[in-house]
Amino acid sequence: MLPPGIIAHAARLGEVRIRDLMSAQPGRAAGLLISHAGIELDLSKQRLDPPALTALTGHLETLDFHARRDALLSGGIVNASEGRPALHTAYRHGARVQGSDAEHLVDETQAQTRAFATRVRGGDFRPAGKPVSRVINIGIGGSDLGPRLVADALADHAGAGPELRFVASLDPSDLQHAVAGADPETLLFIIASKSFSTQETLMNGQAARDWLAGHVGAAQSGRHFAAASAARDKAVAFGIASDNVFDFPDWVGGRYSVWSAVGLSLEIGLGPDVFAAFRDGARSMDEHFATAPLARNLPVVKALVDFWNRNLLGHPSRCVAAYSARLGLLPGYLQQLEMESLGKSVTANGEPAPLPGGALVWGGCGTEVQHSFFQWLHQGGDVTPVDFIGIASHFASDDPRERVLAANMAAQGAALLDGVQLPAGDDPALAAQRSMPGGRISSVLLLDALTPATLGALLALHEHKVFVESVLYGINPFDQWGVELGKVLTKGILDGELSRYDASTRAMLARTGFVSD
Numbered sequence: 001m002l003p004p005g006i007i008a009h010a011a012r013l014g015e016v017r018i019r020d021l022m023s024a025q026p027g028r029a030a031g032l033l034i035s036h037a038g039i040e041l042d043l044s045k046q047r048l049d050p051p052a053l054t055a056l057t058g059h060l061e062t063l064d065f066h067a068r069r070d071a072l073l074s075g076g077i078v079n080a081s082e083g084r085p086a087l088h089t090a091y092r093h094g095a096r097v098q099g100s101d102a103e104h105l106v107d108e109t110q111a112q113t114r115a116f117a118t119r120v121r122g123g124d125f126r127p128a129g130k131p132v133s134r135v136i137n138i139g140i141g142g143s144d145l146g147p148r149l150v151a152d153a154l155a156d157h158a159g160a161g162p163e164l165r166f167v168a169s170l171d172p173s174d175l176q177h178a179v180a181g182a183d184p185e186t187l188l189f190i191i192a193s194k195s196f197s198t199q200e201t202l203m204n205g206q207a208a209r210d211w212l213a214g215h216v217g218a219a220q221s222g223r224h225f226a227a228a229s230a231a232r233d234k235a236v237a238f239g240i241a242s243d244n245v246f247d248f249p250d251w252v253g254g255r256y257s258v259w260s261a262v263g264l265s266l267e268i269g270l271g272p273d274v275f276a277a278f279r280d281g282a283r284s285m286d287e288h289f290a291t292a293p294l295a296r297n298l299p300v301v302k303a304l305v306d307f308w309n310r311n312l313l314g315h316p317s318r319c320v321a322a323y324s325a326r327l328g329l330l331p332g333y334l335q336q337l338e339m340e341s342l343g344k345s346v347t348a349n350g351e352p353a354p355l356p357g358g359a360l361v362w363g364g365c366g367t368e369v370q371h372s373f374f375q376w377l378h379q380g381g382d383v384t385p386v387d388f389i390g391i392a393s394h395f396a397s398d399d400p401r402e403r404v405l406a407a408n409m410a411a412q413g414a415a416l417l418d419g420v421q422l423p424a425g426d427d428p429a430l431a432a433q434r435s436m437p438g439g440r441i442s443s444v445l446l447l448d449a450l451t452p453a454t455l456g457a458l459l460a461l462h463e464h465k466v467f468v469e470s471v472l473y474g475i476n477p478f479d480q481w482g483v484e485l486g487k488v489l490t491k492g493i494l495d496g497e498l499s500r501y502d503a504s505t506r507a508m509l510a511r512t513g514f515v516s517d
């Protein structure tokens with residue numbers, strides 16, 4: 001599966017000091033810098049050089065990449081196990097979908113969500129005679145993580161409008177906190193669920209309805225609900241007025257759905273124009289992905305580097321450290337996008353995959369994480385590639401805190417790379433413990449500024465990166481069969497059909513009083 005030429009590059013670069021590569025290849029930094037749509041990717045601290053990248057690009061081309069990318073962007077059946085396209089790019093009006101049925105459908109629903117958002121935002125939608133002051137999105141997975149991330153990331157762009165809250169957990173305190181302090185008559189709940197059959201979302205939706213009925217009466221409570229779903233009938237059966245149900249087609253995957261009606265809470269809370277700018281940023285990345293030469297194509301190159309680190313250099317995880325409080329939810333969002341898409345061991349043809357699939361993604365917010373897990377990154381026994389995500393304008397900011405934030409990010413990359421070897425001196429044991437190995441790799445993704453457009457471009461970059469990796473792995477990135485068994489087994493437990501369960505699970509259910517025997 002891995003061509004010998006690429007393996008040879010990995011062997012050549014495996015033991016090289018990256019500092020030596022920098023001195024030996026003066027043009028290296030520029031060659032490993034790619035920008036588009038207000039995002040710059042700096043790969044110069046990767047254990048990689050342009051010849052290796054060229055070999056990786058060549059390998060991608062042998063996998064029929066151009067045809068596969070075209071199929072993705074023009075509505076081909078790229079999700080074969082579910083027999084459908086993955087046309088989330090239609091919500092960004094990418095060139096390849098212009099004039100298609102998909103685009104017309106998107107236009108129609110975008111006009112509907114925009115009109116509804118404008119009414120809610122302008123105080124004209126009054127479920128109980130009062131304007132809406134708070135919108136509570138009830139959803140989970142892709143129906144939660146995207147909207148939650150974008151709401152938090154673009155909070156400073158919201159202007160006047162209802163505040164946004166999110167409920168995903170079945171822990172009752174989640175809903176309790178979301179409604180706390182609100183006038184029930186001014187609440188709007190949006191149930192976001194592609195399938196409208198997700199257990200957590202339906203239970204939370206019903207709990208919200210019951211809570212609201214206790215305050216405004218059962219007959220009135222339904223007026224406080226809207227839905228974003230690919231299952232309109234189920235949403236209507238739940239009691240949501242048909243006019244307040246906003247459709248999206250089944251060819252939008254859950255973790256790719258923030259651009260669709262699933263973003264309704266954002267369209268209300270941030271405003272339709274901010275939401276449109278967010279989608280425009282993504283469209284710019286779509287165009288770049290569709291047309292830029294592979295060697296200068298941001299999502300393609302990022303995918304190749306992540307693939308290289310995982311499969312050639314053997315690093316099973318990647319850390320995402322966001323140096324912006326507003327991007328604190330990014331690692332969690334990327335976990336679903338990347339791990340639900342690439343966490344597979346069987347190819348799209350049903351054969352055992354020769355490679356282990358996408359890396360584990362984890363991370364947090366800088367500089368906070370410097371005071372928690374960075375010790376492990378610097379001196380732990382594993383080498384883990386780090387993606388530093390920062391804001392370029394912070395480097396020259398008038399606010400000293402932003403400059404210090406940026407300096408910290410730069411320093412961490414340098415420290416991981418260089419390490420330090422302290423002289424043994426009088427206390428060799430202490431010197432050894434204080435020394436740091438260095439040679440640890442990282443990338444920097446710098447956003448010119450955190451705007452709706454750059455955020456949209458950043459998310460689209462990662463969506464396309466995942467697609468490119470799926471081509472390299474030969475897997476379908478758009479299904480998620482691995483989450484199904486757990487759902488079935490939860491139902492079995494709830495139904496009390498325990499004979500198929502192992503002794504440990506049965507003992508726990510008995511010990512805790514879930515079942516009496």
Ligand code: F6P
Nearest residue numbers: 140141142143193194195198254
């Ligand atoms: O169980 C996994 C999953 O299907 C995700 O892929 C999806 O984003 C999430 O559940 C929520 O699904 P829905 O939007 O249908 O409620």
